[in-house]
Amino acid sequence: MTLEEFLQSDECVLMLVFQQYNPSVSQSERVLESFVSQHPSETRLLRVACGREDELFKRYKIRSNPTVLGLRKGREIWRHEGLTDAATLDQLATQLTGNCV
Numbered sequence: 001m002t003l004e005e006f007l008q009s010d011e012c013v014l015m016l017v018f019q020q021y022n023p024s025v026s027q028s029e030r031v032l033e034s035f036v037s038q039h040p041s042e043t044r045l046l047r048v049a050c051g052r053e054d055e056l057f058k059r060y061k062i063r064s065n066p067t068v069l070g071l072r073k074g075r076e077i078w079r080h081e082g083l084t085d086a087a088t089l090d091q092l093a094t095q096l097t098g099n100c101v
Helices: 003-007 023-038 055-059 086-099
Strands: 012-018 043-049 067-072 075-081
Touching: 003 012, 003 043, 012 023, 023 043, 023 086
Parallel strands: 012 043
Antiparallel strands: 012 067, 067 075
16 A cells, blocks of 8 residues: 555544654654554554655645644644644544544
């Protein structure tokens, strides 16, 4: 499966985009893994390390390290910039559920 096919998935793709791996990326990754494990048939997690010149960085207008995008069929339906914690996902669970799961 190509990256583009993965991004065009019917499932909600939570894409963690980062420039440098750091503690906030690691913490966000654990929270997202937990969320995806609770919704395994509806969501997928994609980790992408990229720089400002990379196509995905430009396409999704990434401005913060890390950024988490909720994508469905390649379209952005949710965005969170910076640290993603359980409270952030709890606050947005309804929106994610309505659009993804």
